[in-house]
Amino acid sequence: MAEMKDVILQYVIGEYVDEDDEQDVGYDTPLISSGLVDSFSMVSLKVFLEKKYSIKLPDDEATPEAFDTVTSICRLVKKHQG
Amino acid sequence: MAYSDKARAAFNSEIDAIKEKGLYKEKRFISSPQDAEILVEFPEGAEKKRVLNFCANNYLGLSSHPDVVAAAHRGLDERGYGMSSVRFICGTQDIHRELQNKVSKFLGMESTLLFPSCMDANSGVFEAILSPQDVIIADRLIHASLVDGIRLCSAEYDTFKHMDMKHLENKLILHQDKRNRLVVTDGVFSMDGDLAPLDEMCALCDKYDAMILVDESHASGFIGKTGRGTHEHFGVIDKVDIITTTFGKGLGGASGGCVSGRRELVELCRQKARPYLFSNSMAPCIVAASITVIDLVSSSTERRDKLERNTERFRKGITEAGLCIREGETPIVPVMLFNAKLANDMSRDMYAEGIYVIGFFFPVVPAGAARIRVQLSAAHEFHHIDKCVEAFRKVGEKYGILGLDKNGIIAKYGM
Structure with missing residues (x-):
């Protein structure tokens, strides 16, 4: 779990945080509700998770709430890994 | 009464919440x-x-230009007020064809199709030309109407950091397994006023076998030395596959929009784009005025x-x-x-x-x-x-x- 958290956190930082942005992002930093990731660009994270973990995330579960923190994203991925 | 007090209170509380947020x-x-x-x-x-x-999209000052107003009057007198039809039934006049041909020539594209608005053009274009085997790769700050159109499309989509060419390249590499790749950007971004680097984007599209769509709503008529748009500014007129743009901003300011680009893509829009098929034609007076606008911007800078x-x-x-x-x-x-x-x-x-x-x-x-x-x-x-x-x-x-x-x-x- 810890390894998955780090992989996803590193992806989020690389994908959504600009190099000149001083914002600290951790496992429980709100991503969607804080405006760091908007609902349109959230899809990039979904594409990454599905490719990386060979899963399919249904649209009704890939919600802004489920994607709001790295911790909650890990829970969702784990659930679909079976 | 179906519209109960409870329903009214719920809607009012939603409006109050918008006010409380200062929005x-x-x-x-x-x-x-x-x-x-x-x-x-x-x-x-x-x-x-x-x-x-200082907050209108009236970039060229044509909204109340006497030649444009006179052309609208002529259109009203000679072609009537409304078409009472969508384009493909009995809503296409000779002046719709004339405007499409003039726009194609002005933008340097093969073909053009008019829509009731650019919002409609953007809503319809993606689903008309793409399928689930394809992918759309969009700049994160594209206009809301493009976002809506992309969401209505069955193709997969992905995003890249605003104007970050390295990030775009990574995404193009990631999606090489797809049948078609379509890169989507605004030419001029409406909130920041910055220009998409179309020269670099077109080079990447060439390298990784991708098409490119550019929304030129905040560019048509005035960006580039002769006002053709962002593709003229960056010298890539022949490299852009699809342009969507509006007659509601620099080009007269009334309403109406279009998809302009490769002949086959425009033809697919004519056959399949739902806002084209299910919404009324541009009104004759606006078409007539838009023809005069294109004549004005084509003949003088x-x-x-x-x-x-x-x-x-x-x-x-x-x-x-x-x-x-x-x-x-x-x-x-x-x-x-x-x-x-x-x-x-x-x-x-x-x-x-x-x-x-x-x-x-x-x-x-x-x-x-x-x-x-x-x-x-x-x-x-x-x-x-x-x-x-x-x-x-x-x-x-x-x-x-x-x-x-x-x-x-x-x-x-x-x-």
Whole structure:
């Protein structure tokens, strides 16, 4: 779990945080509700998770709430890994 | 009654929540033609006031141009008021065909299809040409209508950081397994006024076998040496596959839009795009006026040259006055304030000074990036621009932000 958290956190930082942005992002930093990731660009994270973990995330579960923190994203991925 | 008190209360509480968040859009009434100087009633019920307009998309000052108005009259007299039909049933007149041909020539594209608006063009184009085996790769700051169109499409989609070419390249590599790749961008981004680097984007599309769609709504008629748009500016007219644009901004300001591009893609839109198939034709008077607009911008660069001079004067003046702006060269000039309340308060004070500008804040722009967006027009004269700059200087002084950069303003007002 810890390894998955780090992989996803590193992806989020690389994908959504600009190099000149001083914002600290951790496992429980709100991503969607804080405006760091908007609902349109959230899809990039979904594409990454599905490719990386060979899963399919249904649209009704890939919600802004489920994607709001790295911790909650890990829970969702784990659930679909079976 | 199906509309119960309970339902009414629930809707009212949603409206109240919008107000509490400071996101409520207030009513403003204009009782003059659209121009550099307009007569405004704001707030509702207040005495009408003559103000200078610095927030219209009237880039070329054609909204009330006498030749355009006369052409609309002729269209009304010669082709009637409305078509009472969608295009493919009995809603296509000879002037619709004439406008499409003129737009194709002006934009340097193979073919063009008119839509009731560019919002409709953007809603319909993706689903008409793409399938689930394809992928759309979009800049994260594209216009909301493109976002809606992409979401309505069965193709997969992905995004790249705003104008980050390395990130775009990574995404193009990631999606090499797809049948078709379509890169999507605005030519000029409406909130920041920055230009998509179409030369680099087209080179990447060539390298990784991708098509490119550019929304030119804030560019058509005035970006590029002869006003053809961002693709002219970057010398890639023949490299762009699809342009969507509007007749509701620089090109006359009424309404209507189009998809212009490769012949087969436009033909697929004609066959399959739902807003084309299920919404009425552009009204004849608007089509007739738009033909005159295209003739005007095709035959002379006078208005886009004046807009360029106005833009240079404003950007220089506002920078010297000590305001913080997003650097650039387009007539969209964001005066950066970062704090939403500051943007709102300053726009009200600007109105008191006789300048009509609007504050923008989250969710219209990213959180912490509130600004007043100034839009220049060829209808402005230098004395209008100087008055606007002076008003910004006066209001900026009141709030103590003159000479402050991003960090200075945030330190004083927060984000």
